[in-house]
Amino acid sequence: NAGVMQNPRHLVRRRGQEARLRCSPMKGHSHVYWYRQLPEEGLKFMVYLQKENIIDESGMPKERFSAEFPKEGPSILRIQQVVRGDSAAYFCASSPQRTLAKNIQYFGAGTRLSVL
Amino acid sequence: AQKITQTQPGMFVQEKEAVTLDCTYDTSDPSYGLFWYKQPSSGEMIFLIYQGSYDQQNATEGRYSLNFQKARKSANLVISASQLGDSAMYFCAMSHSGGGADGLTFGKGTHLIIQP
Numbered sequence: 001n002a003g004v005m006q007n008p009r010h011l012v013r014r015r016g017q018e019a020r021l022r023c024s025p026m027k028g029h030s031h032v033y034w035y036r037q038l039p040e041e042g043l044k045f046m047v048y049l050q051k052e053n054i055i056d057e058s059g060m061p062k063e064r065f066s067a068e069f070p071k072e073g074p075s076i077l078r079i080q081q082v083v084r085g086d087s088a089a090y091f092c093a094s095s096p097q098r099t100l101a102k103n104i105q106y107f108g109a110g111t112r113l114s115v116l
Numbered sequence: 117a118q119k120i121t122q123t124q125p126g127m128f129v130q131e132k133e134a135v136t137l138d139c140t141y142d143t144s145d146p147s148y149g150l151f152w153y154k155q156p157s158s159g160e161m162i163f164l165i166y167q168g169s170y171d172q173q174n175a176t177e178g179r180y181s182l183n184f185q186k187a188r189k190s191a192n193l194v195i196s197a198s199q200l201g202d203s204a205m206y207f208c209a210m211s212h213s214g215g216g217a218d219g220l221t222f223g224k225g226t227h228l229i230i231q232p
Contacts, residue, residue: 033219042120042207043161045219059219091161103149103211103218107161 002027004094005074006108014116019079019086021111025094032075033105034067037089049075082115089113118143120208120223127228129198136183137193137226139208145169149211150191151220152182156204164206167191203230 005024013019025032031050035043045059049069060067064082069075079086089112093105119142129135141150152164167175167182175182183192195202205227209220 031218035219035222040224042222042224043209043220045221048218056218089159093161104151104163104166105220106163107153109158109160112159 004029004092004106004108006092006111008111009109010112010114012114012116013082015083016081019082019113021077021079021090021092021113022074023077023092023094023108024074025092026096026106029094029096029106031095031097032069033093033095034075034077035091035093037091037110039088043091046077079113082113084115087113087115118145118148118210118212118221120210120221122208122223122226124226125224127226129228129230131198131200131230131232133198135195135198135202135228137195137206137208137228139191139193139223141189141191141208141210143189143210143212145212150182150184151209151211152180152191152193153207153209154204155207155225161207165193198230200230200232203228 007022033048034046037043047060047067048056052071064080066078089110091107091110093107095103095105121140148169150167154162165175165177165180165182167184174184179196181194205225207225208223
């Protein structure tokens with residue numbers, strides 16, 4: 001029973017390039033969340049998606065960042081025209097259901113993005 | 117707005133001793149969930165334990181227990197008989213009630229080091 005799979009584990013980009021981070025949720029999970037972790041900080045929520053729908057993107061920067069979770073295939077977090085401040089660990093989590101409070105999210109191993 | 121506070125940036129504990137990691141939270145929602153995650157040096161986020169706001173009993177999972185004091189808005193993690201492998205960052209997190217953002221709110225973490 002595979003866990004949440006993220007790839008790549010490490011990604012290096014030059015300023016101005018695009019970064020694409022992929023996340024496959026756990027089997028049976030239909031809810032995906034993306035978080036960003038800056039050095040020495042906790043995780044910050046970015047976006048919550050279900051298949052083909054963005055449910056909550058209140059934590060996403062307004063420009064350059066987008067996310068999708070298509071009917072087939074992994075969820076993608078896309079960062080266009082990366083800047084040095086985008087360097088961080090990006091975590092994906094998935095959960096089987098959305099209830100009022102018991103929403104246990106299981107995390108992937110993260111993608112470490114470094115912008116040169 | 118929800119907020120999680122972890123007041124211990126770092127802790128040193130002797131192997132086999134019990135450890136208490138502090139977490140206080142602030143929310144106006146009547147229904148919420150509290151979580152603890154472990155992040156070892158390898159970087160992945162590992163779910164440890166969950167407590168619902170309406171749960172009558174404190175949650176336990178093996179050597180982990182959650183000391184939930186609702187009136188004080190605290191949700192401390194207790195690790196019994198600590199092991200060297202418990203050395204890691206520990207994050208307290210909170211989920212929101214349904215209808216709002218479903219992203220977890222994280223504290224800044226406590227760096228736990230178990231000494232032999």
